[in-house]
Amino acid sequence: MARVAVVGAGPGGLAAAARLAAQGHAVTVLEQSQQVGGKLGLLTVEGHAFDTGPSLVTLPQVYRDLFAATGGPLEESLDLVRLDPAVAYRFADGTRLTFPGSPAAVPAALDAALGAGAGAQWAALMSRAEHMWRISEGPFLRTPLAGAATLARLARRPADVATIAPWTSLRGLGERYLRDPRLRMLLDRYATYSGSDPRKAPGVLATVAHAEQAYGSWYVRGGLHRLALAVAERAAERGAVLRTGCAVRRVVVTGGRGAGVELADGEVVPADVVVSDADAAALYADLLPPDLSAAPRRALGRATPSLSGFVLLLGLRGRTPDLAHHTVLFPADYDAEFDAVFGTGRHRGAPQPVADPTVYVSAPDDPALRPDDDSESWFVLVNAPRHEPGRGVDWDEPGLAERYADSVLQVMADRGLDVRDRVRVRVVRTPADLERDTGSVGGSIYGTSSNGARAAFLRPANASPVPGLFLVGGSAHPGGGLPLVTLSAEIVARLVGPA
Numbered sequence: 001m002a003r004v005a006v007v008g009a010g011p012g013g014l015a016a017a018a019r020l021a022a023q024g025h026a027v028t029v030l031e032q033s034q035q036v037g038g039k040l041g042l043l044t045v046e047g048h049a050f051d052t053g054p055s056l057v058t059l060p061q062v063y064r065d066l067f068a069a070t071g072g073p074l075e076e077s078l079d080l081v082r083l084d085p086a087v088a089y090r091f092a093d094g095t096r097l098t099f100p101g102s103p104a105a106v107p108a109a110l111d112a113a114l115g116a117g118a119g120a121q122w123a124a125l126m127s128r129a130e131h132m133w134r135i136s137e138g139p140f141l142r143t144p145l146a147g148a149a150t151l152a153r154l155a156r157r158p159a160d161v162a163t164i165a166p167w168t169s170l171r172g173l174g175e176r177y178l179r180d181p182r183l184r185m186l187l188d189r190y191a192t193y194s195g196s197d198p199r200k201a202p203g204v205l206a207t208v209a210h211a212e213q214a215y216g217s218w219y220v221r222g223g224l225h226r227l228a229l230a231v232a233e234r235a236a237e238r239g240a241v242l243r244t245g246c247a248v249r250r251v252v253v254t255g256g257r258g259a260g261v262e263l264a265d266g267e268v269v270p271a272d273v274v275v276s277d278a279d280a281a282a283l284y285a286d287l288l289p290p291d292l293s294a295a296p297r298r299a300l301g302r303a304t305p306s307l308s309g310f311v312l313l314l315g316l317r318g319r320t321p322d323l324a325h326h327t328v329l330f331p332a333d334y335d336a337e338f339d340a341v342f343g344t345g346r347h348r349g350a351p352q353p354v355a356d357p358t359v360y361v362s363a364p365d366d367p368a369l370r371p372d373d374d375s376e377s378w379f380v381l382v383n384a385p386r387h388e389p390g391r392g393v394d395w396d397e398p399g400l401a402e403r404y405a406d407s408v409l410q411v412m413a414d415r416g417l418d419v420r421d422r423v424r425v426r427v428v429r430t431p432a433d434l435e436r437d438t439g440s441v442g443g444s445i446y447g448t449s450s451n452g453a454r455a456a457f458l459r460p461a462n463a464s465p466v467p468g469l470f471l472v473g474g475s476a477h478p479g480g481g482l483p484l485v486t487l488s489a490e491i492v493a494r495l496v497g498p499a
């Protein structure tokens with residue numbers, strides 16, 4: 001049995017804690033904030049409850065595996081609901097597309113909304129994406145990153161390399177299969193699931209669209225934060241100790257091995273194994289001595305950080321007729337959004353809040369989230385540049401957040417969702433808030449982005465250069481988003497091994 005110290009109680013840290021405790025280790029989780037869950041947070045204001053981060057669960061099998069491996073079926077702890085429709089899209093030309101939650105209904109829905117042939121184009125792309133998924137899921141998503149060995153494993157079959165087409169961007173793949181620009185926009189949006197630019201992210205991200213369509217879009221009744229609570233409870237049941245309000249200020253390295261952590265108040269928690277769920281950029285910049293972190297810092301320096309998000313939590317009076325659980329309001333010019341967020345093209349070197357952004361609204365019809373049946377609690381998200389005072393956007397600049405919130409509400413009104421006279425609660429959360437609350441450097445949601453063919457290989461590995469120190473979570477391999485973060489915990493638990 002090893003003593004394991006887990007830094008951070010985000011979804012990755014909690015899943016690792018549950019698995020390692022179930023494997024017989026003595027696990028202590030140290031979380032800086034007073035709440036567990038990390039970005040999978042919850043905020044309640046005047047009876048309106050809001051998930052502050054994730055609003056969409058994909059690949060439920062990953063959580064089923066986690067719960068099964070740690071003591072009992074997921075259904076004993078959580079009520080997962082498959083959404084149908086999955087999402088309602090509104091395009092700038094006025095077209096509305098309600099994307100069904102069951103795969104068999106998708107082609108007909110696309111033909112009806114976008115014209116004959118759209119369904120067949122999408123189906124052909126999804127068939128390619130399914131093939132990509134089968135090739136990449138095991139060797140990449142469920143396996144530790146091992147540099148050249150990983151590449152060699154993937155390259156063993158030239159036909160597989162041709163299917164993955166690592167040199168093709170997601171945009172390029174869309175242009176090959178989809179003639180309708182609205183369908184291409186829909187595909188492009190999947191790049192943002194990893195905080196990336198579809199013009200630079202690899203085509204293999206089409207697998208995200210496939211996985212969502214094939215395995216469904218899901219909601220956790222009561223709010224997604226319950227997922228964090230349930231995993232925390234599972235970890236505690238297996239014997240893990242969860243300590244909140246404990247910021248780790250350094251990983252203790254003795255004789256070249258991870259030997260524990262030191263807290264902000266000076267307390268040292270000794271351990272045989274340290275698992276870090278902190279943002280990898282923060283771990284390597286602040287928690288380890290520079291001579292032990294030079295190589296991963298160099299790799300991080302070559303990668304583009306993922307985009308951040310600007311969030312509006314709206315408690316509304318009254319109910320909106322015919323509103324889907326998830327709604328996406330697209331702009332006319334999607335490229336302008338990516339240029340503003342990443343500081344490219346017309347915004348070269350100067351990222352800015354997006355003037356005419358895509359707006360994502362999550363409005364769960366869930367009595368647990370509203371004070372009464374004549375109100376709604378909305379989570380509104382737009383892609384945003386990171387918080388980078390001095391170099392990019394300073395989201396703490398006085399007045400900016402509220403001004404930008406007003407402009408997002410105006411954009412929503414212009415696109416047919418005007419709720420301005422119904423607002424009872426309005427909470428604004430900027431990339432700077434995300435950085436303060438979760439320690440994500442610059443408020444990047446997913447660590448490094450997938451921009452560039454080599455991006456996946458620049459992502460920090462789960463085994464650090466320091467023996468006994470492992471990385472879990474969205475800024476490490478295999479990537480961000482709840483399912484991949486949960487898979488990273490599975491990889492780390494395997495690397496540490498049983499007690």
Ligand SMILES: Cc1cc2nc3c(=O)[nH]c(=O)nc-3n(C[C@H](O)[C@H](O)[C@H](O)COP(=O)(O)OP(=O)(O)OC[C@H]3O[C@@H](n4cnc5c(N)ncnc54)[C@H](O)[C@@H]3O)c2cc1C
Pocket residue numbers: 007008009010011012013030031032033036037038039040052053054055056057058246247248249277278279309311381434437438439440445446472473474475480481482483485
């Ligand atoms: C607005 C938003 C929307 C999102 N939407 C979705 C979605 O719909 N679906 C989806 O799958 N994913 C979504 N995500 C992404 C998802 O939330 C993340 O991928 C996931 O939470 C990452 O988990 P993690 O464990 O790596 O890190 P985090 O959730 O960031 O947790 C890290 C934890 O470590 C703690 N910590 C950091 N440093 C220290 C330290 N030094 N000492 C002690 N504790 C420390 C932090 O306080 C935090 O609790 C969204 C994220 C955001 C912000």
